[in-house]
Amino acid sequence: MNTTSVDPARPRGAGDRPAASRAGLSRERIVAVALEIADAEGLDAVSMRRVAAMLGVGTMTLYTHVQDKEALLELMLDALTSEHLLADTGPDWRTGLTRIARLTRQSLLRHPWALALGLRPALGPNKLRHIEQSLAVASGLTTDPAAQRTIVHAVDDLVVGCAMRELAARAIEADVPRPLCGLRRRIDAEPTLRELLHSGEFPHLARMLAGDAPFASERFEQALTWLLDGIERTYRPDSPTA
Template identity: 40%
Template sequence: MSTNDTKLSRESIAAAALAIADAEGFASVSMRRVAQELGVGTMSLYYYVKTKDDLIAVMDDALMGEALLPSIPKDWRRALTEIATRTHDLFLRHPWALVSMLSAPPGINAMRHMEQCLEALAGTSMTAQQKLALLATVDDFVFGHALREASADGAIDVAFAKAQMATGAFPRLAEVFGKGRIPAQRDRFKKGLKVLLEAELS
């Protein structure tokens, strides 16, 4: 075993794969490309990850590790806000993961993430069904907002929007946005999440 091979682990392999995906896109991730990044032979990886699916699984587990909080605030709304914000931020750092990691099986860090979410709600009077429903709704909000932010097609062209409102063809939009700025995506995420968590649960 070479000196480089002794530095191999599932964690180092995942880190290399994430770096490749961030820099070159998920399509560039392969066992050969990861081995090249680590300076080892491709066959050296197979001791740690057996297949491409296994490689995707360790990548997803590393990503979910980024979503974990070091500690859970006692107030459940604050706790879920911090968890949701941390998850949202990881998707913005790794936008390719929004689609490419959908098929990945849940790993230990995904389970820890869910455990933290449930721990945040442990002191509430919510039923198990209510907790799961709320967490699913928050997940949908986080995922959908991150997908919109990461998409160039979803970005607001402020100059275009203001020019169109100036024509008078969109009086209702002008009434809401014409005298103020169009809310930044980050502001919309924070305010939307606050509204969601403060809403009465049915």
Template identity: 30%
Template sequence: MAEKRAYLNRDRVLGAAVSLADQIGIDSLSMRRLAHELEVVPMALYKHVQNKEELLDGMVEVVIGEIDPPEADADWRTVVRERVLSARRVLLRHPWARSVLETRTNRTPAVLDYMDSFTGMFLAGGMSVDLTHHVMHAIGGRMWGFTQELFDDSAAQKAALKAAPPMPPEAQAEMMRQMGERYPNILAVAASMVHDEASAVGHGCDDQFEFEFALDLMLDGFERLHERGWTSAAAR
């Protein structure tokens, strides 16, 4: 007797989609490929998600659900720091999730719940609504566990670099020499640090040390403003 196929529901579809994206990447994920993985016809998926965009929204919901909830009975700084680092650990488990989060213009209940909870951690710590407003703008994408890079390549630039043939060593050396003459400060800073690519979320310099360094600087600043009773000029 053939083994009975597991019952298909929304949770199973989304869980399979997350696992499949972990294996093959978000660009290779399609409704047809997911249906094949679940051993169903593609039309069966549309009973649970209307289209690819709704599938991606649901996958973000699954990922957000893996972020640890705020720690009870801890000071606001510890609560915020641990929540952010938990979000980062989730993104490291699901490397595709950052790019999907950055494209979610549809603020789903899961996204809004997380943002509301994150904002509430500062308010519960005694910060004013005014200071919290500016804090949330300052912390930006770090609430999700990643940093918007200073020198973030556009999609067109990345495609051009990928398509370009590899440069011979002498050409690379000449390019670096010219860079050093024209942009000495950028080159000096860029060449001063070797980053841990294994702990980076996405690309660029967003490794664990850089992320925590910036996060702690921001938390220090928020704490000082809170202790001073700071308010913005617009709120006075």
């Protein structure tokens, strides 16, 4: 045996102080805890001190395993992206793209912090796998790699845009129980806006707010259908649906 295994019941390594958690501090455990915090309390709650404390470890220890906070955030994003991977993409390209889009949307809605730090490239193994899977599905429609890319990115972009609006709406507690009454509620709450709305400058908006609104998920499905219809018309001009 070695010196470390000599002492009994040891959960940890270097010294052995803090909590119960140590054992092997690794990049994975750090990312896992960060994800936990982000999911539970939002992105702002994820601080290096907080993550370290939750691991029973000194703050600066994290920097042995992760270069930056920025690096940690990118690792979190790639970990999330693993959720975007589908076990079965179905029989054809349209089914496949639809499933991927739905799955991605669900994932983004479940983890709002992902889009909050959305501008960064965040290129990791899982992102690569996600792109590969999408391209594979699109290859059922065209063999041109550039066209595959255009298709895949278009779908992805729509998903991201929809999810973003939905999360913004959710931030003002819309969509429950009446779809997107949040917009109306927000306008009613702010006297300036309410006045503006009733100024007669906004006839279409007023009419829209007067009626019920479609749920966000319905709007998403409709938009996705439209986009896929357009794609289909380009690559399958004589298809029955197109």
